[in-house]
Amino acid sequence: MPASPMPSATDILRFLPEILLIVAGTLIMVLDPLVKRRSSPLFGHLTLLALIAGIAAAVAGASSPGPAFGGMLMVDGFATFFRVLVMGVGILIVLPSYRFLARQDGETGAFHALLLFSIAGQCLMAAASDLIIIFIGLEISSISSYVLAGFFRDDKRSNEAALKYFLLGSFATAFFLYGVALIYGATGTINLDAVRRSIASPNAADPVMILLAAALMFVGLGFKVSAAPFQMWAPDVYQGAPTPVAAFLSAGPKAAGFAIFLRIFLTAFGPIGAHWEPLVWGASLLSMTVGNFAALTQTNFKRMLAYSSIAHAGYVLVALAARSQVGAAAAMFYLVAYAFMNIGAFAVVSHLSGRGEKYTDIEDFKGLAQKQPLTAAMLTIFLLSLIGVPLTGGFFGKFYIFKAALESHLVWLTVLGLLNSAVAAYYYLRILVMMYMYEPGPAADALEPLSPTLGAALILPALGTLFLGIFPGWVLDFAGRSSELMR
Amino acid sequence: MNLLTLVLFLPLAGFLAALFVPRSSPASSRAWALILSLATLVCSIGLVFYFDRSLSGEQFAVDTTWIRSPEIHFFVSLNGVSLWLVLLTTFLTPICVLISWRNIQNRVKEFYAFLLLLEFGLIGVFLAQDLFLFYVFWEVSLVPMYFLIGIWGHDRRIYAAVKFFLYTMTGSVLMLVAIIYLYLKAGTFSYPKILDLLASGQLGFRPEEQMLLFLAFFVAFAIKVPLFPLHTWLPDAHVEAPSAGSIMLASVMLKMGTYGILHFCLPLFPAAARACSGWIAILAIIGIIYGALVAMVQPNMKKLVAYSSVSHLGFVVLGIFSFTQQGLDGAAYQMLNHGISTGALFALVGLLYERRHSLEIADYGGVATAAPWLSTAFLFATLASIGLPMLNNFVGEYLVLQGTALANFTWTAWAAIGVILSACYMLWMYQRVFYGTPSHDVSKHIVDLNLREWAAVIPLAVMMVWMGVYSQSFLPPIGKTTATVLSQTQINVPFRVELHRPVEVSRAR
Numbered sequence: 003m004p005a006s007p008m009p010s011a012t013d014i015l016r017f018l019p020e021i022l023l024i025v026a027g028t029l030i031m032v033l034d035p036l037v038k039r040r041s042s043p044l045f046g047h048l049t050l051l052a053l054i055a056g057i058a059a060a061v062a063g064a065s066s067p068g069p070a071f072g073g074m075l076m077v078d079g080f081a082t083f084f085r086v087l088v089m090g091v092g093i094l095i096v097l098p099s100y101r102f103l104a105r106q107d108g109e110t111g112a113f114h115a116l117l118l119f120s121i122a123g124q125c126l127m128a129a130a131s132d133l134i135i136i137f138i139g140l141e142i143s144s145i146s147s148y149v150l151a152g153f154f155r156d157d158k159r160s161n162e163a164a165l166k167y168f169l170l171g172s173f174a175t176a177f178f179l180y181g182v183a184l185i186y187g188a189t190g191t192i193n194l195d196a197v198r199r200s201i202a203s204p205n206a207a208d209p210v211m212i213l214l215a216a217a218l219m220f221v222g223l224g225f226k227v228s229a230a231p232f233q234m235w236a237p238d239v240y241q242g243a244p245t246p247v248a249a250f251l252s253a254g255p256k257a258a259g260f261a262i263f264l265r266i267f268l269t270a271f272g273p274i275g276a277h278w279e280p281l282v283w284g285a286s287l288l289s290m291t292v293g294n295f296a297a298l299t300q301t302n303f304k305r306m307l308a309y310s311s312i313a314h315a316g317y318v319l320v321a322l323a324a325r326s327q328v329g330a331a332a333a334m335f336y337l338v339a340y341a342f343m344n345i346g347a348f349a350v351v352s353h354l355s356g357r358g359e360k361y362t363d364i365e366d367f368k369g370l371a372q373k374q375p376l377t378a379a380m381l382t383i384f385l386l387s388l389i390g391v392p393l394t395g396g397f398f399g400k401f402y403i404f405k406a407a408l409e410s411h412l413v414w415l416t417v418l419g420l421l422n423s424a425v426a427a428y429y430y431l432r433i434l435v436m437m438y439m440y441e442p443g444p445a446a447d448a449l450e451p452l453s454p455t456l457g458a459a460l461i462l463p464a465l466g467t468l469f470l471g472i473f474p475g476w477v478l479d480f481a482g483r484s485s486e487l488m489r
Numbered sequence: 490m491n492l493l494t495l496v497l498f499l500p501l502a503g504f505l506a507a508l509f510v511p512r513s514s515p516a517s518s519r520a521w522a523l524i525l526s527l528a529t530l531v532c533s534i535g536l537v538f539y540f541d542r543s544l545s546g547e548q549f550a551v552d553t554t555w556i557r558s559p560e561i562h563f564f565v566s567l568n569g570v571s572l573w574l575v576l577l578t579t580f581l582t583p584i585c586v587l588i589s590w591r592n593i594q595n596r597v598k599e600f601y602a603f604l605l606l607l608e609f610g611l612i613g614v615f616l617a618q619d620l621f622l623f624y625v626f627w628e629v630s631l632v633p634m635y636f637l638i639g640i641w642g643h644d645r646r647i648y649a650a651v652k653f654f655l656y657t658m659t660g661s662v663l664m665l666v667a668i669i670y671l672y673l674k675a676g677t678f679s680y681p682k683i684l685d686l687l688a689s690g691q692l693g694f695r696p697e698e699q700m701l702l703f704l705a706f707f708v709a710f711a712i713k714v715p716l717f718p719l720h721t722w723l724p725d726a727h728v729e730a731p732s733a734g735s736i737m738l739a740s741v742m743l744k745m746g747t748y749g750i751l752h753f754c755l756p757l758f759p760a761a762a763r764a765c766s767g768w769i770a771i772l773a774i775i776g777i778i779y780g781a782l783v784a785m786v787q788p789n790m791k792k793l794v795a796y797s798s799v800s801h802l803g804f805v806v807l808g809i810f811s812f813t814q815q816g817l818d819g820a821a822y823q824m825l826n827h828g829i830s831t832g833a834l835f836a837l838v839g840l841l842y843e844r845r846h847s848l849e850i851a852d853y854g855g856v857a858t859a860a861p862w863l864s865t866a867f868l869f870a871t872l873a874s875i876g877l878p879m880l881n882n883f884v885g886e887y888l889v890l891q892g893t894a895l896a897n898f899t900w901t902a903w904a905a906i907g908v909i910l911s912a913c914y915m916l917w918m919y920q921r922v923f924y925g926t927p928s929h930d931v932s933k934h935i936v937d938l939n940l941r942e943w944a945a946v947i948p949l950a951v952m953m954v955w956m957g958v959y960s961q962s963f964l965p966p967i968g969k970t971t972a973t974v975l976s977q978t979q980i981n982v983p984f985r986v987e988l989h990r991p992v993e994v995s996r997a998r
């Protein structure tokens with residue numbers, strides 16, 4: 003259907019979160035030259051406000067679900083879920099970045115503006131139901147992320163991270179775009195629903211072309227969510243990027259990436275599920291194995307978290323391989339839990355790392371529990387959740403995912419995946435060992451006291467992790483209902 | 490909310506409160522842990538009085554929905570075996586508090602907080618009737634023990650703690666797969682409901698399916714027991730743990746495995762359990778003899794007691810897989826006996842270590858001269874552990890051997906070697922540590938028991954005598970529960986294996 007030239011009020015309402023974020027981001031860029039200091043908490047406050055307003059707008063928009071702009075956007079439960087998630091991630095990133103940027107003398111204006119743009123792109127990805135809009139969202143999100151990864155332009159590692167991320171990321175986006183082009187060529191449409199109908203119809207277009215398109219898009223998206231064998235960028239980028247950025251990359255773009263992954267593969271490519279399932283099966287097992295075994299030998303905490311993030315992408319892919327609504331809900335739950343625990347873990351690093359990010363090695367966690375028991379206790383919660391110990395969100399996430407997988411008779415993937423999580427326990431335990439079982443080292447000695455915002459950045463995700471671990475029903479219900487609406 | 494949930498949640502409340510005790514005052518952390526663990530003990534003794542001994546089923550059941558989808562319940566109840574295991578936990582926790590009073594000097598607050606959290610997890614494991622809830626408690630009890638070993642243990646504590654965690658974790662993820670599989674098959678996590686479905690024939694497993702599920706559960710439990718050859722984590726963990734950790738580990742945590750086998754494996758998968766019983770019995774006997782032989786050559790007291798645990802737990806597994814009433818009774822009773830006598834041994838070894846700062850047998854000798862009462866208490870625990878009549882282990886070992894003899898006399902003959910060997914290694918150690926002329930170091934450092942230590946040791950000694958002399962106080966509820974388990978393994982066997990061939994089901998009836 004052709005879009006009307008003037009957007010209606012409903013269109014605006016359904017697009018309001020993105021509008022708010024973009025406006026706030028632009029405002030920050032305008033204000034930036036007016037503020038004399040390089041680091042000012044003002045922009046952080048503004049970003050927080052914009053994100054909270056954005057969440058409110060997303061929730062308000064959910065009260066009148068439906069398409070916007072002639073079907074280019076689809077504001078349904080699924081979109082709302084991921085919009086709230088990525089904006090929530092934004093809040094959890096901004097909180098620790100106050101202290102971090104002040105310590106590293108970073109430019110707060112540019113940082114926060116880029117962050118807002120990137121989140122806006124992710125919101126767009128979550129709500130898009132049209133391949134071109136998905137691509138635009140992907141680009142908005144990615145390009146801001148490339149710049150964020152290289153945010154410390156005097157730092158070699160940060161530069162390397164940005165360059166690597168940019169080059170490989172552009173490649174991946176190109177793959178994705180190829181897929182989109184093939185789909186358009188084969189079906190004559192880029193609307194996901196229309197693509198689904200066209201594929202499912204008896205006189206469907208050339209199946210080889212569709213499968214090729216699906217495979218190309220899988221490559222592109224696999225890169226975005228750092229699934230093996232497209233994971234090579236992740237360790238260098240996570241290690242080199244400023245810590246809050248690494249935290250952001252591991253949660254925000256990943257969640258949004260999975261949002262479109264789920265939406266494209268479960269709606270548009272739903273009818274040919276039997277064909278792509280082996281692909282996802284293999285990628286998920288490979289991601290889990292590569293991620294977990296490579297993480298075993300890491301000495302740098304951020305790098306270890308990068309490999310762990312690859313492994314966790316593998317877990318979420320298990321849910322996708324289940325090809326069911328239960329699986330989609332499990333993946334959504336997992337991404338929330340993962341956002342909490344991983345951002346929390348990164349927040350501890352950004353607290354510990356010190357000026358110039360000197361202390362990011364696993365050894366640097368020595369004796370943290372004696373110097374700052376609260377910080378250590380919070381990191382313990384995050385790590386136990388990453389291991390998947392009960393009463394944490396990570397455990398329920400894994401449980402739901404593997405339950406969905408068993409329901410779809412993926413017995414071997416379940417067994418191998420869970421054995422993988424036992425392997426993973428080893429490298430997370432190493433951090434606990436360092437924190438609790440050694441005497442304090444130079445990093446713990448140099449530790450500055452917890453600032454209020456950083457305290458909030460640790461306690462909020464910890465509470466979230468425990469909440470998801472003790473009362474998972476609330477989020478899961480919401481995820482379940484949202485994934486029902488997706489079809 | 491009833492007495493049972495009070496017993497369960499009191500330690501958790503204690504743990505949360507202990508986090509807010511100021512770090513600057515270790516004395517208040519100790520006092521708080523003692524008060525709370527004693528309060529839990531008192532409440533759990535209340536359970537004994539309110540426990541209806543004329544019934545055989547589960548009692549004090551509390552069943553509320555925890556998570557709606559998938560339906561997971563907070564479902565706890567108590568049977569004749571778990572009653573005593575809960576009591577064993579609540580009985581040993583205050584003793585651990587007392588034993589650690591002087592022993593633990595750094596990070597006192599965290600130590601006692603973890604001890605209370607451990608108590609919560611352990612009690613939960615014995616009470617949970619929802620398979621999911623069971624798994625939750627199973628894993629939750631792992632974390633505090635990991636920290637107890639890793640922070641307050643001896644030299645190789647980190648290696649031991651990580652090994653302990655990974656071994657258990659690997660076993661339990663397989664169990665998790667089996668639990669989810671059961672759920673998808675039965676549509677519920679509720680253990681009694683699953684048993685009802687099995688009994689009524691609405692739920693059945695193909696033989697190979699049953700075997701895989703059985704193994705998934707059994708391996709998780711066997712690692713915890715530990716059954717030979719999965720025992721290698723145990724000597725490390727026991728030796729490196731602080732005294733309180735060793736006590737809780739040996740006395741209660743190992744019982745999680747045997748209780749799991751008795752409570753879950755047998756009734757759920759009787760055909761597979763019976764099919765494997767020969768192999769498992771052989772492993773158990775190997776464990777009995779191997780554990781005893783290795784214990785004999787240990788130069789380290791804690792390691793000796795640790796290997797003796799491998800040997801003693803072999804009896805428990807053997808008793809369970811004899812599939813006789815006496816064998817099951819004996820196995821359940823032996824779980825408690827081992828808890829008391831090995832707990833006492835670890836406590837007393839801990840007291841020796843506190844004085845002499847060594848676990849090597851060679852560093853001792855002549856302790857009986859320096860500390861006669863300590864030596865008397867140790868002798869008591871030694872004799873109990875050997876299985877001297879009138880003391881507790883004798884009853885359990887006798888029942889196990891009798892039950893095994895009914896099932897397969899050859900097994901009994903081999904297992905009995907373990908009894909003889911246990912006398913050898915224990916008495917030999919006693920001789921080397923306590924007799925002879927005391928060296929300078931021994932007479933200088935080793936003093937006799939003080940009041941606090943008496944308070945920890947006397948209850949253990951009383952229990953050893955009571956359980957040995959008048960087992961009737963304990964055995965009847967155990968017998969009722971094990972009889973139920975046994976009947977479940979008998980009734981359901983043909984029924985479930987043949988279920989996929991409906992014709993034969995009707996003939997079997």
